[in-house]
Amino acid sequence: MALLQISEPGQSPDPHQHRRAVGIDLGTTHSLVATVRNGAPVCLPDASGQVLLPSVVRYHADGRAEVGWQARDDQAIDPANTIVSVKRFMGRSPADLPPEALAHYHVADDPRMVRLRTAAGEITPVQVSADILRVLRWRAEDTLGGELVGAVITVPAYFDEGQRQATKDAAQLAGLHVLRLINEPTAAALAYGLDHAAEGLYVVYDLGGGTFDLSVLRLTKGVFEVVATRGDTALGGDDFDRCILDLMLQRAGQPQLDSTLQRQWRMAARQTKEALSSEESVSYVVPLPDGGQASAEVTRAEFEAVAAPLVQRTLTLLRQALRDAQVEPAQVQGVVLVGGATRMPMIRAAVRQDMGREPLTDLDPDQVVALGAAIQANALAGNAGADDVLLLDVIALSLGIETMGGLVEHILPRNSTIPQARSQDFTTFRDGQTAMAIHVVQGERELVDDCRSLARFELRGIPPMAAGAARVRVTFAVDADGLLEVSAQELTTGVRAQVQVKPSYGLDDAQIAQMLQDSFTHAEEDRHARMLQEARVEAQALLAATRSAMQFDRDLLSPQEDAQIHDAMAALAQAEQSGDIARIRDATAALTRQTDAFAARRMNRSIQRALAGQAVDRLAELASAQQKRAS
Amino acid sequence: MIESTSYFALFGLPETFAIDLPRLEQARLAVQAQVHPDRFAGASERDKRLAMQWAAQANAAYLTLKHPVRRAAYLCERRGAAVDAERNTAMPAEFLQQQMQWRESLDDIRAQGDSAALQALRAQVLEQRQSRLAAVEQALDVAHAPERAAQEVRALLFLDRFIEELDRAQDALMSR
Numbered sequence: 071m072a073l074l075q076i077s078e079p080g081q082s083p084d085p086h087q088h089r090r091a092v093g094i095d096l097g098t099t100h101s102l103v104a105t106v107r108n109g110a111p112v113c114l115p116d117a118s119g120q121v122l123l124p125s126v127v128r129y130h131a132d133g134r135a136e137v138g139w140q141a142r143d144d145q146a147i148d149p150a151n152t153i154v155s156v157k158r159f160m161g162r163s164p165a166d167l168p169p170e171a172l173a174h175y176h177v178a179d180d181p182r183m184v185r186l187r188t189a190a191g192e193i194t195p196v197q198v199s200a201d202i203l204r205v206l207r208w209r210a211e212d213t214l215g216g217e218l219v220g221a222v223i224t225v226p227a228y229f230d231e232g233q234r235q236a237t238k239d240a241a242q243l244a245g246l247h248v249l250r251l252i253n254e255p256t257a258a259a260l261a262y263g264l265d266h267a268a269e270g271l272y273v274v275y276d277l278g279g280g281t282f283d284l285s286v287l288r289l290t291k292g293v294f295e296v297v298a299t300r301g302d303t304a305l306g307g308d309d310f311d312r313c314i315l316d317l318m319l320q321r322a323g324q325p326q327l328d329s330t331l332q333r334q335w336r337m338a339a340r341q342t343k344e345a346l347s348s349e350e351s352v353s354y355v356v357p358l359p360d361g362g363q364a365s366a367e368v369t370r371a372e373f374e375a376v377a378a379p380l381v382q383r384t385l386t387l388l389r390q391a392l393r394d395a396q397v398e399p400a401q402v403q404g405v406v407l408v409g410g411a412t413r414m415p416m417i418r419a420a421v422r423q424d425m426g427r428e429p430l431t432d433l434d435p436d437q438v439v440a441l442g443a444a445i446q447a448n449a450l451a452g453n454a455g456a457d458d459v460l461l462l463d464v465i466a467l468s469l470g471i472e473t474m475g476g477l478v479e480h481i482l483p484r485n486s487t488i489p490q491a492r493s494q495d496f497t498t499f500r501d502g503q504t505a506m507a508i509h510v511v512q513g514e515r516e517l518v519d520d521c522r523s524l525a526r527f528e529l530r531g532i533p534p535m536a537a538g539a540a541r542v543r544v545t546f547a548v549d550a551d552g553l554l555e556v557s558a559q560e561l562t563t564g565v566r567a568q569v570q571v572k573p574s575y576g577l578d579d580a581q582i583a584q585m586l587q588d589s590f591t592h593a594e595e596d597r598h599a600r601m602l603q604e605a606r607v608e609a610q611a612l613l614a615a616t617r618s619a620m621q622f623d624r625d626l627l628s629p630q631e632d633a634q635i636h637d638a639m640a641a642l643a644q645a646e647q648s649g650d651i652a653r654i655r656d657a658t659a660a661l662t663r664q665t666d667a668f669a670a671r672r673m674n675r676s677i678q679r680a681l682a683g684q685a686v687d688r689l690a691e692l693a694s695a696q697q698k699r700a701s
Numbered sequence: 702m703i704e705s706t707s708y709f710a711l712f713g714l715p716e717t718f719a720i721d722l723p724r725l726e727q728a729r730l731a732v733q734a735q736v737h738p739d740r741f742a743g744a745s746e747r748d749k750r751l752a753m754q755w756a757a758q759a760n761a762a763y764l765t766l767k768h769p770v771r772r773a774a775y776l777c778e779r780r781g782a783a784v785d786a787e788r789n790t791a792m793p794a795e796f797l798q799q800q801m802q803w804r805e806s807l808d809d810i811r812a813q814g815d816s817a818a819l820q821a822l823r824a825q826v827l828e829q830r831q832s833r834l835a836a837v838e839q840a841l842d843v844a845h846a847p848e849r850a851a852q853e854v855r856a857l858l859f860l861d862r863f864i865e866e867l868d869r870a871q872d873a874l875m876s877r
Contacts, residue, residue, distance in 0.1 A: 249742055386875050389875060390872060393871075446739075450743070451742070460734055462733065462737075486760070486764060487764070489738060489753050490757050491754075514869075538788075547757060548757075550738040550753070550756075608745060608746065611744060611745045612747075615745055662746075662747045669751055670751065673752075673755055677732050680734065680735050681712070684727055684728060
């Protein structure tokens with residue numbers, strides 16, 4: 071628990087209890103779950119020993135969701151009910167996607183978000199992802215022998231607000247407590263850096279099934295700081311499959327394929343691509359619409375020629391990321407390759423040539439993200455070693471609001487470290503204007519129409535004033551998950567408005583609550599038990615924190631405050647035993663109020679101490695430098 | 702308590718434009734090690750909120766102090782000469798003339814896809830940025846003339862916007 075950790079790292083209310091926490095890589099083509107065991111991260115296998123779970127879900131008429139290998143292998147039999155690469159649909163509306171992405175499915179008519187009609191009814195990408203996550207949760211609970219305290223879920227660094235929110239919703243729906251969303255390249259850097267005791271500047275080149283991310287990180291003494299990030303959420307291994315598929319279609323004289331045949335050809339294309347990583351040429355056999363078969367050969371050189379523009383796109387982003395970080399390729403200590411698609415020799419050769427060094431590939435590129443997520447989950451759950459590592463990540467996309475003439479005023483620039491809060495003042499442009507519409511957008515372009523619209527809200531009740539006299543302060547706050555909250559306040563009157571940004575095409579809170587409720591098997595008792603459990607956990611956390619705070623920083627309290635806190639603690643301890651949810655919550659709120667000022671003072675003190683400790687270090691450095699000079 | 706602490710005081714630094722950047726980096730990490738929300742993942746809701754506020758404040762402070770133009774604007778405001786670029790749009794004629802000239806050059810560069818000319822223009826803009834920053838330092842740390850510094854900052858804001866445009870042009874050239 072927290073305030074304790076400030077002064078006395080490593081102690082916890084029950085130091086010997088290991089908390090079960092996992093890291094999950096929810097990937098486009100496959101997903102993994104990992105945990106830290108005996109101090110080292112490991113991916114957890116299924117009953118047959120496989121750590122990869124194909125991110126493929128088949129919906130059956132009896133309502134069953136079949137996830138994994140079987141669903142993947144059977145996708146050609148039942149293409150409309152078998153959802154593949156669902157990650158590409160997360161937080162997206164049908165208009166955001168290329169038409170062929172949805173070609174196999176029955177898409178419901180909803181302009182705000184993708185909804186698919188299956189044999190098991192209408193489903194959303196959030197539900198499909200939740201079905202995948204649930205399988206991984208069960209796997210972890212079976213292997214680790216009990217309920218999880220929480221999970222760290224990874225997302226591409228280039229995921230925008232809507233895609234992140236959708237991922238978090240999916241985890242919640244799968245019954246997972248999300249400790250944190252972290253960026254995939256950052257997770258990979260964490261796994262790699264800790265494993266190799268790496269220091270200096272590193273680039274993570276992460277080419278997944280459907281997304282490409284590139285991060286430049288500075289690693290120093292357990293601090294993993296993202297300096298710059300670039301990426302493309304619509305570029306991945308799937309696109310390389312597409313290149314082979316195009317070659318195959320060309321050779322067979324562009325036959326018209328139905329959706330079953332399309333899936334079969336696509337699977338053949340993927341197998342061919344994978345085989346070409348170790349063979350110079352690969353032959354394939356695919357079924358034709360007339361019942362016959364087509365067979366042909368693809369050479370690695372042919373494949374590399376058609377895929378070259380894709381590789382070039384990644385290299386452009388690599389150069390741009392280095393420029394953003396103000397780093398020359400020679401200053402980079404290493405390039406870590408992540409994602410199954412980086413097994414392709416052309417990727418390795420391109421990175422080698424561009425960076426002038428051999429890329430690092432010794433950690434399994436399929437597993438490294440999940441392993442890093444497990445390390446972070448272990449730390450966040452409060453297990454030993456939690457204070458050894460600090461992740462400082464950034465937002466990959468700028469956040470701003472619409473101003474006059476459809477222009478964007480960026481309030482939080484991309485590559486800002488999170489969490490982050492920033493304000494900017496705006497004014498009214500008409501005399502007597504009493505309301506201001508605030509349109510929140512994400513993206514780098516100058517015109518609103520070229521950026522992604524996140525939310526609109528209105529600040530009302532501004533007193534009539536001359537144009538330009540009102541001062542409206544708009545504050546953007548991004549939390550450690552990279553999620554945004556926007557508030558606005560008119561400064562001369564104090565009128566406020568606030569929104570938690572939920573993109574309009576996503577699911578709203580009520581829909582999520584409904585889905586959660588539907589997923590409870592024993593709705594009422596279950597919910598009551600869960601609420602009681604949550605209230606008690608919160609009460610215990612606060613009691614433990616206060617107890618240790620009293621032990622170490624009691625001198626910050628007046629005798630009167632001291633006595634009041636003691637009373638409130640006793641009351642909460644009693645309430646916690648009572649099993650009465652309302653009473654526990656009230657007593658928790660009372661102790662929170664009683665200790666607000668104390669907590670703030672302790673935070674100040676911890677900062678002052680840290681800075682003082684640093685001053686001492688600096689003096690020691692100076693002294694030793696002078697000694698060296700003298701000698 | 703958070704909002705009343707100056708960005709400089711938060712990191713234990715003297716309140717001057719000239720800044721010890723390595724010391725800022727170290728102080729920022731020392732503070733984040735104490736307040737980052739990851740340190741409070743299992744804490745009470747209040748402590749999580751407090752950590753989020755402090756960490757955000759420390760990041761905002763770092764972002765402001767690290768960046769010379771933002772640092773200058775912050776100091777000007779603290780010394781009673783807010784930059785307030787929205788309201789103070791009047792700029793010297795020769796400055797505006799040069800801006801127009803640069804913009805025309807950029808249009809030509811875009812049309813011709815001339816990467817070398819883009820680099821040359823960028824270098825020219827950066828040189829002026831450097832000399833204006835030196836003027837800011839003189840005005841703030843030596844002459845104690847915040848109004849004069851604020852005028853320089855207004856010009857610097859123009860320059861930084863233009864540099865962003867140059868970067869975008871460069872991106873466009875790179876992905877051709």
